[in-house]
Amino acid sequence: METDYLTIKEAGQHELEIKKSRFIADVGRVTTEEEAQAFIAGVIGREPKATHHCWAYVLGEHDEIQRESDNGEPSGTAGVPILTVLKRNELHNAITVVTRYFGGIKLGAGGLIRAYSNATSTGVEATGVVRLVRQRELTLTVSYPLYDRLAHYLTENAISVLDTAYTDAVAVTIAVDLDAVTTTQEAITNLLSNQFTVKEGPVAYHEVPVEIHASNR
Incomplete structure (x- = not known):
């Protein structure tokens, strides 16, 4: 990059419990899609029994690469909220994977959006941001x-x-x-x-x- 930018301080993790479901946010810094996919694979390997591994990442000086996945959650309820938090905080070269262990209580579309958004926000806040x-x-x-x-x-x-x-x-x-x-x-x-x-x-x-x-x- 040729400009100053915000990104994740270091790889970290934070967990929320919402209506008996566990939401574990892993946040990190990546610079290529290969690094992003390796980060995702690492989380999946660590939590193989989780119900969902939803994720999003942004790469490039102008966020030229933006990817997200609901990983089985209803369309638009997980990956997009994660991506939205990354962009709202103006983070670049950053990734978040939110792992969910279903607790037996359905949250509905609105509840899922809030849950994945809050998990990402608190994960970013707990881990820290640097310019x-x-x-x-x-x-x-x-x-x-x-x-x-x-x-x-x-x-x-x-x-x-x-x-x-x-x-x-x-x-x-x-x-x-x-x-x-x-x-x-x-x-x-x-x-x-x-x-x-x-x-x-x-x-x-x-x-x-x-x-x-x-x-x-």
Whole structure:
């Protein structure tokens, strides 16, 4: 991808019980259909006796690939609600499989839609969401007397420190949002009276936690 985007923090699981039926939501991050199908197969293999394994996933910068399955539930009552939650939370390269163990009480179409939607929402919330932000790595080399001043600035401005190497000087590798590279370098130049060297590194994605609110469900 060439833009920042939201996705699942890490693979996780959350369970709800609704009218004696168990709904187990497995959420994860995938980047290809092969990974998505492997994720689904893994859940099915873990829960082979479940009544249903319903799922949905979105892939691509613009969600070019969207797939969903009701897996035997009435049409439109499981896969689409799962997919809707993923899209409503603006998640990309994400998958959810909701495994159901039928508890003997029928929920009706509306009840199933709410159940699969809630299972997905709580699964996403419990597991967590991150924003993958494209950032430029910068390696700043300073003398020991100036290091504390630099470290304080980085902490105060919540700039991610990726590595610190101590030799005859201190080399601090940081990650800076692409649109803030120039202003950050200028600020550090003023802070240290230009008594440092900087080496630009590659652009890479770094994860920033994102809080999911109930209104996004």
